[in-house]
Structures are given as structure tokens and as C-alpha cells.
Amino acid sequence: MASEHIYKQYDADLQSIRAKVLEMGTIVEEQLSEAVQSLVDADTKLAEKVIRRDEEVNDLEIDIDEDCSLLIGKRSPVAADLRNVLMMIKIIGDLERIGDESTKIANATIRIIENDIMSKPQFKNINSMLSSVQLMLRQALNSFARLDTTETIEVLEKDKEVDEEYRSHMRQLLTYMLEDPRTISMSLELMFVTKSLERIGDHAKNITQSVIYTVKGTDVRHSSIKEIKAELKH
Amino acid sequence: MASEHIYKQYDADLQSIRAKVLEMGTIVEEQLSEAVQSLVDADTKLAEKVIRRDEEVNDLEIDIDEDCSLLIGKRSPVAADLRNVLMMIKIIGDLERIGDESTKIANATIRIIENDIMSKPQFKNINSMLSSVQLMLRQALNSFARLDTTETIEVLEKDKEVDEEYRSHMRQLLTYMLEDPRTISMSLELMFVTKSLERIGDHAKNITQSVIYTVKGTDVRHSSIKEIKAELKH
Numbered sequence: 001m002a003s004e005h006i007y008k009q010y011d012a013d014l015q016s017i018r019a020k021v022l023e024m025g026t027i028v029e030e031q032l033s034e035a036v037q038s039l040v041d042a043d044t045k046l047a048e049k050v051i052r053r054d055e056e057v058n059d060l061e062i063d064i065d066e067d068c069s070l071l072i073g074k075r076s077p078v079a080a081d082l083r084n085v086l087m088m089i090k091i092i093g094d095l096e097r098i099g100d101e102s103t104k105i106a107n108a109t110i111r112i113i114e115n116d117i118m119s120k121p122q123f124k125n126i127n128s129m130l131s132s133v134q135l136m137l138r139q140a141l142n143s144f145a146r147l148d149t150t151e152t153i154e155v156l157e158k159d160k161e162v163d164e165e166y167r168s169h170m171r172q173l174l175t176y177m178l179e180d181p182r183t184i185s186m187s188l189e190l191m192f193v194t195k196s197l198e199r200i201g202d203h204a205k206n207i208t209q210s211v212i213y214t215v216k217g218t219d220v221r222h223s224s225i226k227e228i229k230a231e232l233k234h
Numbered sequence: 235m236a237s238e239h240i241y242k243q244y245d246a247d248l249q250s251i252r253a254k255v256l257e258m259g260t261i262v263e264e265q266l267s268e269a270v271q272s273l274v275d276a277d278t279k280l281a282e283k284v285i286r287r288d289e290e291v292n293d294l295e296i297d298i299d300e301d302c303s304l305l306i307g308k309r310s311p312v313a314a315d316l317r318n319v320l321m322m323i324k325i326i327g328d329l330e331r332i333g334d335e336s337t338k339i340a341n342a343t344i345r346i347i348e349n350d351i352m353s354k355p356q357f358k359n360i361n362s363m364l365s366s367v368q369l370m371l372r373q374a375l376n377s378f379a380r381l382d383t384t385e386t387i388e389v390l391e392k393d394k395e396v397d398e399e400y401r402s403h404m405r406q407l408l409t410y411m412l413e414d415p416r417t418i419s420m421s422l423e424l425m426f427v428t429k430s431l432e433r434i435g436d437h438a439k440n441i442t443q444s445v446i447y448t449v450k451g452t453d454v455r456h457s458s459i460k461e462i463k464a465e466l467k468h
């Protein structure tokens with residue numbers, strides 16, 4: 001009975017940390033969509049909101065990190081339970097970086113408006129990349145919420161598409177610059193925004209890999225999609 | 235006597251992991267200097283070597299990560315001992331990313347040679363940024379090796395300088411592009427190399443902050459240098 005009691009306490013502690021991670025995920029999802037929104041609408045106020053919220057995300061990371069250390073120190077989890085906690089520490093690191101990249105996009109919005117270099121025709125690619133990356137992040141967080149690997153392969157496959165979109169968009173921006181040097185400053189800003197979106201996709205992929213590790217116990221960070229598919233069948 | 239025996243075992247396990255982390259650090263330091271060397275010398279072979287070694291770094295990360303999980307699961311460290319292990323997990327994450335950024339620089343070398351867009355006069359800034367970032371990384375790894383915070387403030391202050399160098403170098407590259415659109419492709423490559431160097435500086439800073447956390451038990455990731463100096467006096 002005593003051990004059942006301890007297990008229940010452990011479980012309650014774990015659920016409370018998981019809830020905080022998901023809360024952090026939700027804020028970061030909002031940061032991402034609002035950062036791109038601020039760019040497309042040339043909305044300084046919205047950009048500033050994204051930048052302000054980054055502090056909230058940073059505080060949550062420190063808070064959850066401490067919760068995880070305390071939980072390990074107090075309850076000495078082993079095997080799958082320990083994996084679960086260690087993976088949350090990794091996941092919040094990725095979420096914090098997604099917040100950082102969104103903040104960089106918001107900073108680009110502010111610079112673009114201040115330097116009066118806005119030109120809109122290039123936003124189509126940004127919006128299409130945003131949709132892909134948003135979907136990846138949502139699916140990654142769904143997998144985490146349910147500790148279910150069903151959607152993970154989709155995230156990993158989508159990441160390859162995003163990398164392709166990234167390269168094609170960068171080539172197109174380079175072409176604009178070469179054809180019309182007046183677009184250089186704006187195109188450069190959009191290149192760095194594109195780069196941030198690509199990195200956010202990478203972090204969503206990392207979260208997915210952490211979920212696979214938690215559920216399956218296998219580290220798939222440097223495995224091919226084919227190898228991971230085989231692993232998930234076990 | 236039994237607990238002393240257990241403690242000695244724990245200590246031996248910990249030392250063996252620490253040695254691996256330092257080995258990973260040494261490889262990553264070499265990757266960084268060889269990546270920039272490959273660019274400056276237009277040396278495809280050296281660039282390919284940097285890219286090949288990234289696999290070694292990735293394998294080491296997975297290996298050390300597993301060692302850390304096993305150590306926690308087997309010995310249930312608490313307080314400072316636990317912090318020590320959790321921080322190594324974070325540090326190898328940063329080292330792995332430094333390896334990634336060095337690999338990106340090596341890939342830039344290969345693209346620059348293949349596309350025949352090499353122009354050398356802009357290397358002075360890259361070399362100066364490399365020196366700063368190398369010093370940061372060396373000092374961060376020294377602090378980790380000795381669990382000593384003496385050099386940490388220097389690393390954090392150097393990071394501010396590197397950020398300033400980064401901005402000034404980016405402005406200069408933009409000026410080149412605007413003045414002579416024929417330099418656009420090369421300048422763009424150098425912008426991304428500059429960005430990689432700036433990120434490597436960030437990772438060296440992260441490692442330093444992890445060392446401070448291990449030694450002092452305080453999370454200083456989002457603290458100002460002034461706050462950290464006060465903390466280190468305690």
C-alpha cells in the first residue's frame with residue numbers, strides 16, 4: 001500500500017509537470033503564429049507582444065527544469081519513468097528555442113517597418129512554410145500529450161518537405177536580389193525569417209524524436225525515417 | 235563502508251562520463267577550427283573531413299546521454315550530484331549543435347568552391363570572430379573540466395562582444411552586396427557563416443551557464459552579467 005501511495009504521488013507530480021510543458025507548448029504555438037502574422041500585417045504592436053511573451057516562456061523553462069530535477073531527486077524514478085522526465089527536460093529546451101526563433105521573426109517585423117523596406121509579394125512562401133511548420137509543431141505536441149507515436153512519422157516526413165521548401169524559397173529570394181538589388185534588404189530579412197521557420201521545423205522534429213524515445217526507449221535522433229518506421233512496428 | 239564503496243563507484247562512473255564529454259569537446263573544437271580553415275584555404279578535403287566527423291560527434295552524444303540516464307537510474311544521485319549529471323546532458327546538447335554549425339560552415343566551403351564564387355577580402359572579419367568564439371569555447375570547456383567559475387564571466391562578456399562583431403560584420407556584408415551586386419552570392423554565404431559563428435558563441439555561453447548551475451545551484455540562463463557576478467561572489 002505504501003508503494004502504491006508513493007506511485008500515486010509520483011504520478012500526480014509527473015502529470016503536473018506534463019501540464020506545464022503543454023501550457024508552454026500552447027504559448028509557443030501562439031508566439032509562432034503571431035510572429036508571422038505581425039510580419040504579414042506589418043503590425044508593430046503584435047510583434048512587441050511576441051517579444052514580451054518570450055520572458056514568460058523563459059520563466060516556464062526554468063520552472064519546469066527545476067520541477068524535473070526535484071522530481072528525480074525526490075522519487076528516484078527508473079527505466080521508463082526516468083526516460084519520461086529526462087525527455088521533458090529536452091522538450092522544453094526545444095520549445096524555448098522555438099520561442100526564440102519566433103522572437104527573431106518579430107524583431108525582423110520591427111526592423112522592416114522601421115527601415116521602411118516592406119514589400120509584400122514574397123509573403124506567399126512564408127505563409128506556406130508557416131502552415132507546414134505549424135502542423136509539425138501541433139502534431140509533435142499531440143504525440144507528447146498522448147505519448148503516442150502514431151503521428152510521429154508524418155512529422156519526420158514533413159520536415160523533409162520543409163527543408164525542400166526552405167531551399168527553394170532561399171533560391172527564389174536570391175534570384176530577386178540578383179535581378180533587382182533594391183530588394184536586397186527586404187529579401188535578406190525574409191531569408192532570415194525563412195531560416196527561423198526551418199529551424200522551428202527542426203525543433204518540432206526533435207520533440208517528436210524525444211516522444212519516440214520516451215515511448216520506445218530507442219534513441220532515433222540520427223536514424224533514417226526507414227529505420228524509425230521499422231522501430232515503431234515493434 | 236558499503237556507502238563509501240557505492241560512492242567510489244558513483245564517482246568512477248561520473249569521471250568516465252566527464253572524460254567522454256571532454257573528448258567530445260576536443261573533437262568539436264577541432265571541427266570548428268578546421269571548418270573555418272577549410273573556408274579560408276578553399277580546401278574541399280578538409281571540409282569533407284569536418285562533415286565526416288560530425289557522425290562521431292552525434293554518436294558520442296547518444297552514447298553519453300545513455301551513460302547519464304543509466305547512472306541516474308542505477309545510483310539515484312541527489313542534490314549537487316544530480317545537478318552534475320543533468321548539466322552534462324545539457325552540455326553535450328550544446329556541443330552537438332556546435333558540431334552542426336561547424337558542419338554548416340564546411341558545407342558553405344564546398345558550395346563556394348563548386349559555384350566558383352570565392353572572393354577573399356572578406357575573411358578578415360571571419361578570422362577575428364573565429365578567434366573570439368574559439369576562446370569562449372576553450373574557456374567554457376576549461377570551466378567544465380575544473381568545475382570552476384573563475385573564467386565564466388569572461389565568457390559571458392565575450393559573448394556580448396561577439397554579438398556586436400556579428401552585427402557589424404553583417405552590416406558590412408550588406409554594404410558589399412548593395413555596392414556591388416556581383417558579390418551577392420559570396421556575401422550571402424559569408425552571412426550564414428557569420429551567423430553560425432555567432433550561434434557557436436551562444437552555445438559556449440550556454441555551457442558556461444550550465445557550469446555555473448552545477449557549481450552554484452542557480453539557474454542563470456536569463457540573468458544579466460551583473461546579477462551573475464553577484465551570484466558568483468556568494
